[in-house]
Amino acid sequence: MAASLLALPPVSDAQPAKVPRVGFLLANSASNPQVQRALDVFRQTLRELGYVEGQSIAIEYRSAEGKPERLPELAAELVRSKVDVIVTGGGGPPAQAAQRATRVIPIVMSGVADPVAAGLVTSLARPGANITGPTGISDQLMGKQLELLREMVPKVTRVSVLWNPTNPGNIHQLREAEKAAGALGMRLHPVEVRRPGDVDTAFVAIKGQRAEALLVLLDVISYEQREKIADLAAQSRLPAVYGHSAFAEAGGLMSYAANSSDGPRGSAIYVDKILKGAKPADLPVEQPTRFELALNLRTAKALGITIPPSVLLRADQRME
Numbered sequence: 001m002a003a004s005l006l007a008l009p010p011v012s013d014a015q016p017a018k019v020p021r022v023g024f025l026l027a028n029s030a031s032n033p034q035v036q037r038a039l040d041v042f043r044q045t046l047r048e049l050g051y052v053e054g055q056s057i058a059i060e061y062r063s064a065e066g067k068p069e070r071l072p073e074l075a076a077e078l079v080r081s082k083v084d085v086i087v088t089g090g091g092g093p094p095a096q097a098a099q100r101a102t103r104v105i106p107i108v109m110s111g112v113a114d115p116v117a118a119g120l121v122t123s124l125a126r127p128g129a130n131i132t133g134p135t136g137i138s139d140q141l142m143g144k145q146l147e148l149l150r151e152m153v154p155k156v157t158r159v160s161v162l163w164n165p166t167n168p169g170n171i172h173q174l175r176e177a178e179k180a181a182g183a184l185g186m187r188l189h190p191v192e193v194r195r196p197g198d199v200d201t202a203f204v205a206i207k208g209q210r211a212e213a214l215l216v217l218l219d220v221i222s223y224e225q226r227e228k229i230a231d232l233a234a235q236s237r238l239p240a241v242y243g244h245s246a247f248a249e250a251g252g253l254m255s256y257a258a259n260s261s262d263g264p265r266g267s268a269i270y271v272d273k274i275l276k277g278a279k280p281a282d283l284p285v286e287q288p289t290r291f292e293l294a295l296n297l298r299t300a301k302a303l304g305i306t307i308p309p310s311v312l313l314r315a316d317q318r319m320e
Contacts (some may be wrong), residue, residue, distance in 0.1 A: 023078035026063040027090025045268035066224030071097035111136030113169030124285040132280040134266035143180035160211035164219040218243035248294035258288035292316040
């Protein structure tokens with residue numbers, strides 16, 4: 001009997017491995033096709049890194065449905081649920097809501113225009129706290145968008161700008177746009193859109209400015225109102241440039257922005273590094289290196305614009 005007992009395998013005290021939990025805080029609706037594509041890229045990248053959702057990683061989603069005022073409570077919900085990492089999508093507002101909710105749980109932001117000015121990180125090279133991630137904006141982006149307007153409409157000088165002054169990223173973008181406009185001989189005329197109901201009023205103001213073109217800065221409000229903005233721009237006979245391809249898909253003339261897959265792919269890579277022990281404070285914020293030009297050919301035709309071959313050849317997407 002003693003010999004038999006000695007031959008039995010020892011009883012293990014090991015506990016099942018803990019499944020890491022990721023909280024995803026979205027500014028826009030999770031049912032939006034563009035948001036779905038971004039989430040698909042994020043999940044696919046996690047799979048490539050060896051994670052299986054529901055088995056070796058769990059993801060909890062919270063969406064503000066385009067209503068920024070909901071973000072603080074949604075961020076607090078994720079903190080209360082004790083997720084291991086919070087990922088934010090939709091620029092500055094969700095990242096700031098997550099930062100206000102916790103200074104302990106690691107946060108991976110995405111698409112924030114100027115995370116230093118927004119008070120999210122100390123510097124791009126050494127973020128310094130519990131937040132890092134890929135940005136979606138470079139200082140050259142506004143200049144490229146205005147250059148595209150000049151190529152499409154060579155004589156344009158007066159450009160209205162739709163922006164949200166409560167969004168720190170928009171403040172940074174407007175400052176960079178004004179620098180670029182001066183070099184191009186353009187004058188910018190900012191028009192505020194702080195809430196969805198401001199869009200109609202903004203276009204009344206734009207008409208009074210006798211604008212020749214329109215620049216729309218990317219924000220939660222402008223994104224959610226993109227179809228209305230594109231329609232009003234068309235009705236006003238205004239060639240417009242936007243900061244996300246979703247605007248061109250919605251009928252906007254053209255967009256020029258960071259590659260739409262790089263942000264969610266980069267976010268997944270940051271999550272992997274953090275779950276393996278890296279500290280957000282030590283992970284540099286990555287700026288975009290690839291950009292996409294999307295053209296809506298139908299809108300160009302309706303506006304009577306002949307797209308120059310040099311612009312057409314550079315287009316990554318062409319909407320018929």
